[in-house]
Amino acid sequence: MxxxxxxxxxxxxxxxxxxxxxxxxxxxxxxxxxxxxxxxxxxxxxxxxxxxxxxxxxxxxGFVDVHVHWVQHRVRGIFAGELLTWLQEHIWPEEARYADSELAGAAATQFYTDLLRAGTVAGMSYSSPHAEATEVAFRCMRGDWVIGNVLMAVHAPRTLTDFSLHDPDTLRVFMGRIDQAHYALTPRFAPNLTAESLAALGRVAADAGCFIQTHLAESVAELQWVRELFPDAANYTEVYDRAGLLTPKTILGHCIEMCDEEWQCIRDRGSWVAHCPTSNEALGNRRMPLERLRAYGIPFALASDIGGGPSHSMLHVMQRFLVSHRDAGVAVTPQEALYRSTKAGAQCMGRASVGGxxxxxxxxxxxxxxxxxxxxxxxxxxxxxxxxxxxxxxxxxxxxxxxxxxxx
Ligand SMILES: [Zn+2]
Known part of the structure; x- marks a missing residue:
């Protein structure tokens, strides 16, 4: 009709x-x-x-948000502060609550309702480590989403690591139950895994040919921690690259504290950047150097990163994208803001032929x-x-x- x-x-x-x-x-x-x-x-x-x-x-x-933590939606805009303390004091206790599937179900319903109200029809989200909460996010899904359970083995409370599916065999069984067009293998960030477990995850991802999403170089303190935990690696990006986690289907959140070798590496691997201007402002991180990203021709799309970002509104993300780069003397246009929140997002999540x-x-x-x-x-x-x-x-x-x- x-x-x-x-x-x-x-x-x-x-x-x-x-x-x-x-x-x-x-x-x-x-x-x-x-x-x-x-x-x-x-x-x-x-x-x-x-x-x-x-x-x-x-x-x-409709808008596409390529980096959002749906399990942080209830606390968006409530907490701020330095990345690592913010995670430990506020975010991880909240995510631990998603062991309760009933709570997860109510939160997922609210999440999709609110996002549609704000105009977001598709995106990529991070779940908690819990298998059930992740399955709830798939069952309640409205619009078109790629979702991953965060994988966390170390340096986090056992209320989260005990539920993580980073063991390759366990992860493969779980992934077998999910349509791979909607799944992203999701190591939370390097500090929550070891070099060995990251390499094992790289092999799982290569076998499955699935999306990979993670965080990279969001804050100075995080960068320092990664240097201490992975002293053999030349830089943060190399930690992921050695594990085979950088592919054209990899989406890297933030990418702020980066050196030239790292930009070159991401470019060579064809990976994407999820640029989250509202989150970077809210957590007091530096501006993502858009001019570097452009110089290397690295593909990127915009994202809210709630709950680091205070709002799931992509209109708000576009506003801060324009304001933050203009304040730094970098030219950005409304045409680019809309494109990075729609068509580029669809391309990033493998939906170029059907959406965006x-x-x-x-x-x-x-x-x-x-x-x-x-x-x-x-x-x-x-x-x-x-x-x-x-x-x-x-x-x-x-x-x-x-x-x-x-x-x-
Ligand atoms: Zn994030």
Whole structure:
């Protein structure tokens, strides 16, 4: 059954450009975009009497968040502080609570509901170490997600390490129960594993050909700890590289405290960076050197990193992306902010052919943003959509659609 949504539509093309249809139309057939363009052309091509729904707002593709801890959603924005103390004092006790599947179920339901309300339709998330909580996240899933149970063997409370599935045989059995298109092997970060266990995980990932997600070089204190724990490695990135964990399907959160050899290594391996500007600000870490990332041509997408990030709103992430780099004198555009929160995210999580923008053949996953703005250009309008506090931005979308169906 074909349906046409009539509204202005803004569709990202690449990091420098987007296409705006002032009186636009999105033709949706069986959940998939059949046609996009100006209303007059789309209606002509559609043939006999399609159903038309007029939307009061501007349509953009649904957002993709490539690094989020769904088990930290309840405490987002509550705690801050230096990364390692923040983890030990606030985050790990919270994650330990996910041993309770009932709590996990309620939290997962709330997580997906809130993300859809904020316009996020897909992404990559870190679960707690618990197998059951991770399975709950899959069962409750709304939208398209890649999820991994964090693997933690050492330097953490037993309330977490006792549940971790880092033993290769145990992990393989668990992975066998999960659709690999939705699974990411997830070593939490180097300090929670040994060189031997990281190498074993690298072999599991190579056999499965699965996604890998982890954190890299987020803070100065973390970097110092990694130097002490892995004295043989030339740098932090080499710890993962020696274990075979850097592949084109690897997504590395943060990448702030990096030297040239490390950027070169990531580039050579084809790995992705998940750039989390709101989290970096909230935890008092430095700005991710976007200019270095660009110089090496490393692919990246934007992410909220809740609960390090204070909000799951990708509008808030885009706002801070623009402000933080502009404050440092690095040029960034609204076109790039939208692209890194949609199309680049879909590419990062292996969904380039099915999502991330509204071209024909892709899922009709979209968000309606308020049309009202005093701005004269579409760039000005989009930046107006990003203004305001995070709590407002979480509620700013006027609606979210998955496969052409209104869900929030
Ligand atoms: Zn994170």
């Amino acid at each position: 074909k349906k046409i949504f009539r509204a202005p539509i803004l569709n990202p093309l690449d990091e420098n450009s987007w296409r705006f249809y002032r009186d636009g139309a999105l033709s949706v057939d069986d959940g998939v975009v059949a046609d996009i363009g100006e209303f007059s052309s789309v209606i002509e091509r559609a043939g006999s009497d399609p159903e038309v729904e007029v939307l009061d707002g501007v349509v953009v593709p 923008d509204l071209s024909a053949g892709k899922r009709a996953d979209f968000v309606l943003l308020p049309r009202k703005s005093a701005a004269e250009s579409i760039e000005g309008w989009f930046e107006d959509c990003l203004r305001g506090p995070a709590a407002d931005l979480e509620q700013r979308p006027q609606g979210t659609w998955l496969r052409g169906g209104h869900v929030a």
